[in-house]
Amino acid sequence: MSNVIHRVVPAGSIDTHVHVFDPNRFAYASGRDYTPASADLQDLQAFAGTLGLERFVFVQPSVYGTDNSALLAALEVTGPERSRGVAVIGPETTDQDIASLHAAGVRGLRLNASSNPDGGAADVREALQTLMARAEPLGLAVELFCSSTSLAAVEDIIASSPVPIILDHFGGATVADDGTVVGLDQVIRFLALPHVWVKLSAAYRIAKAGAAAPQIPSIVRALVEARADRLVWASDWPHTGGGAARKRRGPAAVEPFREIDDAAEVSTFLTWIGPGETARQILVDNPARLFRFPSS
Template sequence: MMTRREGLFLAGALSVAAHGRAGNAATAMAPTVQTPVAFTPPPGSCDCHTHVFPDPARFPFWSGRAYTPPIATADHLLALQKAMGLDRVVIVQPSVYGTDNSATLDGMRQLGPKRARGVAVIGADTTPQVLDSMHAAGIRGIRVNLETGGVTDPAAAGRILDDALARIQGRPWHLQVYARLPLVAALQERLSALPMPVVFDHFAGAQAAQGVEQPGFAAVLGLVKAGRAYVKISGAYRASSEAPDYPAVAPLARALVAANPERIVWGTDWPHPDSATLAGRKPTDIAPPMPVDDGRVLNLLAEWVPDEAARRAILVDNPARLYDF
């Protein structure tokens, strides 16, 4: 449970972001733990999906990005961890940096190897030597973001996956995929045969309003049940607009856990960047973060997974196995 001191620490850290040297780039930041965590996460609990967006003067954004997030540093992430009673975190390379993983690696370095692991995005010019250095720094997988890239054709997606697989072949890493359910279903056989774990972001792209019978969700459940894929029950606001408790997301979460609790991990998606394309907002304009109460979202996990042993697997054991803590 978040103490008053930790709550003040989090609010203060985020206030620094709003008034620090980055200026207007961080004015949208606000405390994201508004509801105290109602249970005690077990030691070693991990938030498996976060990002960091440090000072762009030091870590410039990619010119081809679709949006520009507010500042969210490793210090702010550490404050979030302490406020929520979490010991470990996975920093995922966001699309706004392209294949330059410097900001992600710096965030991992600041938090240290006992707390942080990472997931990178690589390109054709990423050498084996760079991959070796990433592994030494704590990278344990690469992200293939088909959704943000607008890839919906199974043949094109298959070529991208094959290329990614070839680049990390022989490494003890995983392939993290963000894609729509119909695409996952079309690639189910190929994904099932991969020689490394597959991890799906954000409920595997399922939309809560369409329920557990929506096309493609059965393919995800099949991969999870067979132990061929992990799913992050993260970013509930991406699956449903029914904030703050996202009631229609609960059946998705419970179905995934029932399929195989040893293949489910949890994450906040902090700091909740709004990557949507909006009329009148340019990619270089600061996009305010989504208004998410991270304390309340962690409390939802206890409702979705009331069994303490299963919850421990999701928060501690599965991330330790997947990310090599």
């Protein structure tokens, strides 16, 4: 993955949330909620060239369940200088399996509770406690993709976590239909904890108006003001769909990716967070520290 053709982001930037979908080599799980199109490493290289990206964190998508084969293949090809991974495990995953994931470059374990927007407190609490216990021996982070309601239900567990906690997609903060910002105070409260990190990823997901929603710049700036040293940036490439269209389509039909102008999105994001040192902190230094990349 070379031939970088543009430099939109600072040199050494790390995209902390990309997915690889390669159904021709790695079959999707039978019980998946949707069927994405293919987006393999060659496609990732083309995307990376639009921004000048050279380092990535591969995150296990739900369509592969607990089979991390595609993620491990991506880590092997890109190598330890350029990539890390966040895997998904299940009860069948042994301690030796986790050690093997760690040796391959995995630095986090993911809990995706986004499909349970009303909370499901008991299930989320049990799953989170189990995942923390399994992550602790190797110091792996636990990454949460949850609604603000679900996060509120496990706030005490997050506060006492023995491992780093990473909150996906703005930590569950959203813009309601009436324009009210929901969950931002909670995210800032989480950031006051010494072990919690937030991914500033996929601003287009947190409001019906997409990244153009007028509330989003103020959300970003509030988080930067709160803890710029605990924020990381992510594209969420290749931009899976979701929402009502996914429900209408059904899990078997191929779901198109969102059409996102990545260079424009990132350029706008950089204007929100401010120039120079803050951009380097969020896109380079913070993720390198969190995911334990070698010094650049």
